[in-house]
Amino acid sequence: MKKILALLLAGLMVFALAACGTPAEPAETEETETTEATEATETAASGDTIVIGVYEPLSGDNGAGGKQETLGMQYANSITPTVDINGTTYNVKLEVADNESSNDKAVSAASTLIAKGPSVILGSYGSGVSIAASDTFGAAGIPAIGVTCTNPQVTDGNSHYFRICFLDPFQGTVLANFAKDELGASTVYCLGQLGNDYDQGLINYFKQAAEGLGMTVITDSFPEGNSDFNSYLSNAKNQGAEVIFAPTSISYAQMIVDQAAAQGITMPLLAGDTWDSNVVLAATQGKDVTVYVTTFYAEGGDVDFENGFKDWINGDSTNLANNGGDDMIAAVSVMGYDAYYVALEALKAAGSADPADVLAALPGVTYTGVSGEIAFNDIGDAIRDTAFVKQANTSDNVWDFVKVQSVAE
């Protein structure tokens, strides 16, 4: 009797697990949907399929940003699902692999992706995972195009990683200039996550630039999984900081903003491209905080693109959920969109779907995207010299454009 009961309960638990699937299905369903869609057109065009790998964090600390970046690519794929190479029309299929925002999951996610035979790989959001997977892509001879990973080490010292965004030395300098010129700061408190390549890298470049401008910089780090920022914020206050620079992941950003507001900290919070997210913006609503970010794209840059993207987001509840529940356009989505077209340009220039040909063709690819001109330098980085500064509007739930900041070398 007892055994039957135990079995029954075990059965129930398995059933409950299976039932978990229905309410919040993440990207997988969507992926299969697009697959179905491409398969439908495939029979019509009777061409072959080219796979573009999407290597992004869909869960973990960077899950929100990774999903938005992937949305940009999926939107681009929904508009241009085919590519013409030497007169033949190929269908383009996106294969998504989740690196879980974690450096130790990066390699296995990369291997999974490679097994699907991509011609080129796009991603990732987050520099750490890109650096961790770089060798795996390199060994397989597959070129990768970084979308918003800003750490120099991603493309440095290898020939297969390219990137379409600006770099941290540039972004750090922009932020330091902004802190001095616009915010009038003389002491800045920097806070980053321990062992996070993006946080620590950007803080390091910021520090170099800021000290060059005569500012005092205090740096501090918090361990992964930390949720109590009160003491860090008190440290900033007690050490006489006038600006807090905290280029962290979105999930920490949310808590930092909330706790700063609760502690009555009115000094400006400054961050890099990661904070340009509707999740962070939502955390600032109705609170007495000042948040500035630098980013790749400012709303209003391309109205046609924005309207199309918003319609597409609103037309599908999964997309809407992946975008954080509203139709605000994240700069990373714009970058994802541009990255997809850069990949198509590379395929066209290569004249084949062979990764080796794409790799050979990539350095010469140029493209004018929604986010501006994209051309690669010797290292494989995009040549970019402007960043947009935005401020969180705490009552209207929008980012207010502040200025275009560029650095005179």
Place this chain on the structure above:
Amino acid sequence: MSAWISANLPYLLAGISVGGQYALIAIGYTMVYGILRLINFAHGDVFMVAGLIMVYATASLPIYISVILVVVATVLLGVVIEKVAYKPLRSAPRMSVMISAIGVSYLLQNCALYFTGGLPQVYPNIPFLSKVVQVGPATTKMVTIVTPILTLVLVFALVALIKYTKVGMAMRAVSRDFETSELMGIKINNVISMTFVIGCFLAAVGSLLYFTNYNSVIPTSGAMPGLKAFVAAVFGGIGSVPGAVIGAFIIGICENIIKGLGWTVFSDAFTFVLLIVILLVKPTGIFGEKATDKV
């Protein structure tokens, strides 16, 4: 002097507040250990699930009904876990139950990952608790003040329950000797269920306070607080309720003082160094019972 206070008060406030939240979780660990000699590793994750239930409940229900729902659902979850994962193993070696507890912990985390799609969930504002208040020269949330008071009230109520009620007496008896108390006619299963009810009730209250302070819930949110509460329980003497509470406050306050001294990187390391030191120096903790050898 006043400048010194205004500079350091925020650390103390944060420490007391986080200490109270650890205490509410630590009681769950210590009571289950006292009765079953089981370290319930799933307890931190029950705490996280309580946070997620709140997030989803407030999406469609008014806030105060959600609060009640969170408490009820968390208690139910705890009892169900005990019935399904621990009770069938009661006669098995103790290690099997422990392994089952670790299994439950990962099951809860991964279910949470599935439900949330891996995205951090923003915890709703509980109007009274999230109100910003002025404490002397420092500004903080209402929850910072409410936490220690509520924790102490609940602990006194719990100690009274253990000391003066019939079920409390049964709990004490069961914790002393499992078999004998069964022979004396104590309904073991009811006592154990009651232990899980109390433990999970406190974890649910703890999650309401904790996530109001740190308003983001991720599937691993329960891991760190759970681990620290466990250290607090060991530090105070596992099995002892007042010990767990005092241990939790000490850990919470020390952590924040260390952060204030500028050694932010070491604040977590401190907690675990403390665990090792206490196990080496006084394995039974501050209030632990002396182990008696029954030869």
